[in-house]
Amino acid sequence: GDSVTQMEGPVTLSEEAFLTINCTYTATGYPSLFWYVQYPGEGLQLLLKATKADDKGSNKGFEATYRKETTSFHLEKGSVQVSDSAVYFCALLNYGGSQGNLIFGKGTKLSVKP
């Protein structure tokens, strides 16, 4: 079945460091891909998404490119801030699938130190 694998955390970085959180997926068809973020004490919120191959999603300085050839959707940010400390979830929804079929990775906790 469909699945999402993301790098295990926790990831600890200094402020202004470069961030990469790897996400790969296994899916039939043409899934949509998402990154959600969960700040401490809050629910998840959408960070960015991409709905077809080679699309780049971006928001708040974060970017991820939908790479069908490598089945990846890695999250990157050039210069992280302390306020980026959160848990990041990669997610997949297969094309034509209901949202009941949204599949989440296990989450990667990011801590950014001043």
Next chain:
Amino acid sequence: DVKVTQSSRYLVKRTGEKVFLECVQDMDHENMFWYRQDPGLGLRLIYFSYDVKMKEKGDIPEGYSVSREKKERFSLILESASTNQTSMYLCASSFGSSGANVLTFGAGSRLTVL
């Protein structure tokens, strides 16, 4: 802004008690979801609903039931709480039938079963 409100942020219940977790959304979304979030396991879908009085099982429905009598409200019910149901419970909602539509999450309800 779309708002998903979970009535209780923290609950402590005893084994065998009946537990109700309430979720209300204020943007007329058709779809509503209940997930549980556990460390190392990510998010797992318990139940979801596409319309009033409709419900679908997710990945881990055992031990849970749901109720959707009104479009804006989706309740999760633990008929007889057990210690292995200690977890963070997240409610979410979304609009329409497109797979690319985004989930909006509530802040979560942390349940401890003693």
